Structures are given as C-alpha cells and as structure tokens.
Amino acid sequence: MNILVCISQVPDTTTRVAVGTDGSSINPAGVKFILNPYDEFAIEEGLRLREKSGGTVTTVTVGPDTSKEVLRTALAMGSDTAVFVKDESRSDSFVVASSIADLAKEITPDVILFGRQSIDFDSFALPSMVGELLGWPNISMVSSLTIEGTQVSAERDIEGGKESVSATLPCVISAQKGLNDPRYPKLPDIMKAKSKPIADRVATVVEPRVVTLSMTLPVSKRLNNIMTDSDADIDQLVRLLHEEAKVI
C-alpha cells in the first residue's frame, strides 16, 4: 500500500503571534514552529499501515523553506521519502490542496492521510478539498481505522458519540486525536533521516478562492465572566489561564 501523508508546520502553541506589517499575515520573526500536533497521528497511522501491509510512506508539506524541518521529523519517525512543495504565498487552502492533488495524481497513493486540522488557521478544509479534486471519498475526524484489501472501515468522532463508516480505496482520511499513540523518533533514525531524500517540487499555480483581507489580534476587554467555587468553574478557570491568558 502506498501512503501519502500531508503535514504542516505551525507556530508552537506557547508562542505569542504578531500580525505582519501588511496587516494580513503572521509575522514569523521570533516565532517557534512545530509539527502540527494532529499530523503526528497521521504520520503514525501511515507507518502502521505500511508495517501491516507493506508499501511506502511519502510525506509532503507545502510551505516556505523553513517548513522543511517537519519533513525531517517525519523521515526520522520512519517515513520513506518526502516531498517539499515550496510555496511562500501562504495563500488559501485551495492553493495548497491543488498542489497536493497534483502530486497525488503523479504518485498515485492508495490512501492520503491528514491531521484533522492544522492548529494555526483551523480551516479544516484541506482533506475534503483534496478528496474532491481527486474524486475520492474523504473520511474526516477518524479515531479508528482498518483497511483490508481495498475496503476501508473507520470510526469517526461525532458530537456525543461515534459513527462507523466504510469506503473503498483510494481515499482521503483525516486523523483525530486518539487514532493512535505516535512514536518518538529514535535517535539513530534521526541520523538515518539525514540521508533520506527530500524531493523539491514546484507548487501548482492556481488563483486562490479565498483572499485574506486582514488579521487582527483580539482586543482585550473585560469578559465579565464570574466564576464560582464549583469544581467545573475551577477547571474552566485553570484552562483559561493556561490556554487563553497563557500565564500558567
């Protein structure tokens, strides 16, 4: 089975981001970037599918030069090859999806894996766009996956429960947290990853469908949230201090 895993580089969750001088992009200066956490589940699932059924795992990212780093992580975790599609435009999801779909048409994977979302722009759009561009089924938010022959069975997380679905290969899968327990790259494999190839590829040129007009940081204002001493409110307060205010 040939597997294509699509990953992206996102700002570290502890980084405080600033808007660039153009008013419509993130200023990357001083920002630490990491592998999108949901993509770790996609890489791990790709490796497990290969371990079960053979084949190869190719990992692709679309982005500026600095985003190549995440491909090294994927190679160190065990991906066989990697493709770097250079795209400095940081344009909309359709532009990125077009590049990935064109790559897929060339290397004809049996399955394409994504993380459920990238935690920077949160558009949730790429897996379904790529599926649509290829005419393949797309199963999103997958928390359990089995592939026998060309038969795909998956469980999806839905509000308050699970949904079981099936499809046939080739298809696009987006990974929910809990799909697996991603492995740590082993230090000897980090060394081996140095000699694995990263193929450079030119981005597909298409017009973006959505144009970003501006980005603004949230204006700080009093929310007038009044918390009580209930356990639920205390949990909520700790979460807000950690995730929103980032002071603990």
Add this chain to the structure above:
Amino acid sequence: MFSHPDYYNLDELFTEEEKLVRQTVRDFVDNEILPIIEKSARDGVFPLHLVKKMADIGLFGITLPQEYGGAGMNSTCYGIAMQELERGDSGIRSFASVQSSLVMYPIYAFGSEEQRLKWLPRLASGQAIGCFGLTEPDAGSNPSSMTTNAKRVEGGFLLNGAKMWITNGTLADVAVVWGKLDGVVRGFLVEKGMAGFTAPEMKGKHSLRASVTSELVFQDVFIPEENMLPGVEGLKGPLSCLTQARYGISWGVVGAAMACYDSSLHYAKSRIAFDRPIAGFQLIQDKLVWMLNEITKAQLLCWRLGKIKDQNTLRPQHVSLAKRNNCEMALTIARMSREIHGANGILDEYPIMRHAANLESVKTYEGTHEMHTLIIGQDITGLSAFV
C-alpha cells in the same frame, strides 16, 4: 509545554538533527518523566521502567557507532539530550550519563572486540545496566590512592577492595571497576553474580533520590582474563571516561537551570503581592535577569564545548571550566528559584527543591567544584596546588 529560554537566538547555531534530538527528548521528558518523577523522588526509588523506554529512543551510546547499537551522532546531540533529560531530573540524567559515558565509552574505547560485541548492544538496548567503580570510601578527589587491587591467578585475577558512591551499582549487570594490578591502574568488567561481589544500596540520601547509589564490595572475586580491558593502563583510563561524563553534566545542569528559571518566571508573573504580580518588583527582576544571563552564558559554553570536542581540540581542562561554571550557576539558580517561589518553593508541587537538592550532588560528583578550580589553576599557572 516547555519552551527553553533562547535570548541570543542560539537556535540558529544548531542543526536540524540537533533540534530534532532536543524536541524528541523534550517530549519524552514531558510525557514519561515529569508525570512520575516527584513520586519517585519522594519514595526514593529509581523508576526502572524508564530504562527500556530511554533505550528505545536511543539515549544510550548516542555518540557510538550504529553497529554497536549507538546512534552515531555528534557530541552536541549527546549534550543536548543530557540537557533535556536533566530538565526532568538529575538522577535520570545520571543514569544515562553513567550508562553511556562511563560504561559504554570505556568498553568501546578500551575493550576487546569480544567485549564490545558482548556488552555494547545489550547496554544500548537497555537489556543490561552498567556502573562505573572508581571512587572509594577513602579515595575521592585523589583516585591514585585507591586500594582496590587485583592479583594474578591462573586464568585471570582475584579482585579485592571496595568502591563507594556508585550510581546504578545495585542495578548493574556489569561494573567497569578500576583497580591496581602490580601497582598499575587497570579496568575490569565485573559481572553481576560473580562469587564474592556484592553491591548494597546506600540509603538516606537527601539528593538524587530517584537514582540508585551503591557500594561495590569485592572479596576474592575471580575475574577471568578476558574481562580485563586490554586497551588502557593507568589513571588516564578512568579520567578519560570522566571527561566524557563531565561533558554531559556541563550540558545537563543547564536543563535543570532552565526548569527552575521557567518555573520562576511563570510563578513571578502569576503570584500577586501588594496587588501586583511579583515579577513587577525590582528585586524579583534582578533575580530573573541574573538567571537568564547565566543560562545564556552557559548555553554558549556548551555549544562551543561540543564543537571543540568534535574537532578533537578539546582538553580536559576545557570540560573542567564548563562543569565548574555550569554546576555552580545551576545550583545558584535553583536556590534563587526557591526564594522567588517563597514557601511554595519547598513543596514538590514545583520542581525547585528537587533540582536544588540534586544539584548539590552534581556540583560535587565527577570532580568537585574545588578540584576543577585547581585543575584550571594548574593549567594557567603551570603550578600544581593539589599537594
């Protein structure tokens, strides 16, 4: 999620794989060590289940060739891995240091091919644990006064003597023991279960509580000829191992200092006194700035030390300077952190007191602060102040 202080953008000096090693070990520490370490320290127990997990990600023998089970990486990768491990705990880092620098290194550097093939893959995979026996109850800073000795008998040697302050001793499957044969220091591989060899654990430590420290006792232990390390004679054998381990310590303590600084910065920004965060007070800022200042200098020392080590221009005195400086600064930072945390600093809700207690040992073991002062003093003056 922990993010290290990088005031001088030193990340630009590190390669992709060095940063990947750092991230891997950092995630490992967050997921596997931090959730359990306070309890291990409180109970005075080494978390033995971590050995296999550390081996699985390749933390033992990082700089050794892959054919012996190592990772074949450079010294910076080894250093940065020790930094991250010690952000977790000095005792866990000590385990990895001993296994890699004091056991695998001498077997690789001074062992026969049979000894290498027998032990290195097992030590790398965590199937075997090693320890290093040099210090004796009455021979610490002056190892040449050791009394442990071997006498030739048919087919091997009889080893007698005692070692003390031996990390991993009780756990070890193999001990690299240094003793005198006809007055010359030699290395012997003493295996668990050899008749006359015991390794009782030392109890009552207030420091490195999540690490096993032991005595090694040898009473007419028969060591087969093939268990002597053939490749080195004299004190340069054990001292070259110590240079490797001290190199790792120089990096490691920066991790402990970062953990204390990180906790202090967060605490000071959230702790309110006189209606404002204490981070806004000059006396607190003075401490935080001093910490960051010292960590930044130590980061630069470590980075440069790694480079000259891989260029083979490193001298043991260079390592002495980094070990001496970094242990001192880390311990001072841990104590300052305790002050910033106020009374909370003594609770194991925060990592501060554990790091502070650990660093008291780390400042003293592998060459005391004072001995490293004299090593550098002799180097720059040409005059020995040892005796």
